[in-house]
């Protein structure tokens with residue numbers, strides 16, 4: 002199989018698109034801005050979803066399902082929310098088609114106009130808080146800890162597979178609490194869940210932080226986020242967790258009888274991650290040979306390729322492979338025996354490399370005689386011969402764990418190399434141009450300065466890192482642009 | 498907890514609505530025809546979905562995701578399909594809102610009109626076959642065995658929770674094959690998967706059959722279905738599997754190079770079940786005390802209620818319960834210890850009865866002394882005392898299996914009692930009025946007769962049962978209405 006993938010160093014953007022295409026992850030559909038997630042790409046999403054769902058349930062959440070459509074008037078109820086979301090959305094105005102009189106096909110039936118237009122949800126705070134109003138009367142009804150897996154639509158003008166599409170898949174948690182402290186604790190807990198998922202499952206180191214006011218979710222009091230660094234030195238926001246204060250409770254009049262006999266507005270949170278994570282996974286780990294997947298999220302963890310001449314050799318190899326396969330499956334390792342007789346081993350090797358399968362086993366006649374098997378790891382390309390005995394499955398299991406860890410460490414080392422402390426405006430612009438990456442700089446805390454920096458450099462404040470996230474950020478100083486006092490360094494970067 | 502559920506015999510329809518409301522399964526939303534599936538109801542859907550997904554994967558299918566929106570022109574490409582689906586659908590005409598100049602809120606921006614309207618998918622054959630055109634070139638690309646879990650929208654005028662809603666959740670399988678035989682085999686295989694799921698998981702006996710022409714899916718050559726009988730004597734279609742012939746391949750010009758060097762149109766199938774199954778589950782098994790859930794789909798299989806006076810007794814009971822809970826969880830049985838101190842045991846018993854939890858355990862001071870525990874099964878209401886020893890968990894496991902089987906047998910006996918062979922028009926109308934249920938009657942095979950029977954009685958042909966499904970149906974005779982020759986009996990009923 003000829004690959005023809007451009008090198009990352011030559012054209013990162015084209016490299017990204019080609020990886021998605023050649024590894025069969027997704028493609029643009031005939032519908033503007035909407036993608037088709039192909040089975041292999043969807044397998045990655047299923048692995049992500051299953052693990053996140055387990056983590057949500059372990060932290061006491063349950064799933065539910067709310068309507069796709071939001072009446073237009075709901076959107077207007079929270080003032081800053083409507084500003085943020087009403088501008089780019091799909092609007093349903095009619096509920097019927099009819100045959101065109103000239104026989105040319107179907108047309109929208111003008112008689113079937115909705116009294117109030119419906120918005121295809123860009124996010125569900127409004128429709129969910131209008132429902133919570135009926136579910137919450139007393140402190141006994143709190144907390145409500147609910148998550149939804151759903152599709153949402155935001156009418157983006159410039160789209161990019163996985164990273165920015167008009168329709169995308171996500172989960173959105175929406176919780177309601179009796180106190181501010183409890184809601185903040187929930188917001189922080191879910192940020193931690195996302196960070197643990199990113200680091201332990203996606204092998205992606207992230208910075209936990211809080212957004213500046215201008216990057217905050219429309220309707221939130223505080224937006225927490227995890228930020229990751231891609232191989233081209235640009236940042237990618239991988240998940241957000243919002244403390245909503247009482248904003249949506251106010252907008253939808255959601256009050257509860259307190260233990261003490263009073264009546265209070267409910268405190269809220271919302272948090273979400275999306276199919277964008279697949280884009281992050283690709284951009285963080287893959288290389289010029291194709292996709293590199295961390296074993297814990299790989300739809301297929303091990304592939305076995307037979308090297309043979311003639312039916313007789315194949316039969317003997319297949320018999321041995323059946324044993325190995327059985328032992329791997331027994332340990333919960335997913336495995337495929339690629340015995341297609343239409344392709345040669347070299348083609349198969351290239352194909353599975355392109356698809357990022359973490360471990361490839363190859364078994365030939367000589368291996369069979371020697372009781373060995375060739376084991377290749379995708380992340381480093383290293384090959385070794387192992388004994389094909391009863392210990393093989395546990396050795397492969399250990400290898401998969403090692404690959405998971407190595408991919409993480411490689412990404413962490415990359416981030417460390419590409420995180421720069423800058424102390425002057427000259428240094429800021431020079432490092433940004435020459436090196437990219439995360440810039441740790443002092444900022445005077447004003448939206449004006451943030452905006453000026455963005456206009457001049459296209460770099461934005463990715464987050465104000467939480468204590469303990471990055472060494473040297475929790476110190477006072479002077480703003481790189483204005484020289485005014487700064488309470489701590491923040492993270493600047495150009496971003497997806 | 499006062500129940501106030503009407504009896505099935507008094508008002509079946511109100512009983513159904515009250516079960517849904519009181520058991521916290523779902524509710525109508527502020528959006529016309531769209532429901533909110535509440536966490537407990539969604540738990541049932543998750544159990545259904547997980548098992549169906551396993552069965553789809555075991556039969557070689559993979560999941561993918563296709564766009565929510567369908568360009569209007571796609572719908573028109575398959576002539577009978579557009580007739581069936583274009584008439585009741587949500588139409589997106591604009592992609593932006595803006596602030597009203599009078600400050601009254603947001604309005605649709607007339608500048609942001611789509612060139613071509615988008616339909617919110619009522620089903621995805623068109624958008625999927627337009628994609629398959631690019632995926633299929635050669636016989637080597639076949640078969641394509643793909644499933645999608647998604648939301649769909651059909652603008653229904655009269656809606657009913659779970660049974661008929663504007664938006665619903667479902668899965669839709671869409672497969673492509675090189676030969677007619679292979680596609681028919683796939684259609685039949687998925688019908689069998691649905692029937693096995695209904696019988697073994699939902700404890701719901703079903704008749705496998707084929708639809709008459711007038712009940713066929715718009716665009717299909719043949720529609721196979723499973724039909725179940727509800728407790729009010731009405732039928733409910735629980736799943737359909739369509740042999741599409743080459744209709745969609747023709748409409749979207751999907752051809753493949755054959756092994757022999759020719760060029761042929763691809764053969765297709767599609768098949769689906771939806772959240773409607775939850776309606777079927779409720780209607781088939783529940784009783785005047787509330788929901789009755791088959792253990793294999795119950796979000797919670799066992800609940801344990803402590804009977805105690807004072808903290809000291811509670812502590813001793815809780816210690817024993819922790820042991821029991823551990824042993825049940827180790828067997829994969831879901832269990833909740835209801836130690837709320839805000840409610841009395843009687844209230845808890847009624848609540849879990851209402852929610853259909855298959856097994857309730859109650860543990861009091863005397864039990865503790867005697868080494869026993871009270872075990873109540875929801876389906877029959879029977880109570881027994883069991884030894885609270887090391888064998889308890891396996892005894893509960895066996896009891897759950899017995900409940901699963903008993904619920905199925907009860908439903909099967911009900912169906913048998915309510916399936917009537919009728920041989921004349923008088924008998925047909927009399928049995929339909931007095932008894933309802935499934936009527937096995939001869940029919941002359943014409944759409945005219947079918948339509949007349951429907952007009953006069955509201956009964957429709959639920960299916961033409963496959964051989965082996967119902968005794969006595971595979972014999973020739975004379976149509977109950979016209980007396981013309983009939984090749985076999987078909988199943989008539991009033992239906993949901």
Ligand SMILES: [Zn+2]
Pocket residue numbers: 420421422
């Ligand atoms: Zn540096």
Ligand SMILES: [Zn+2]
Pocket residue numbers: 916917918
């Ligand atoms: Zn009878």
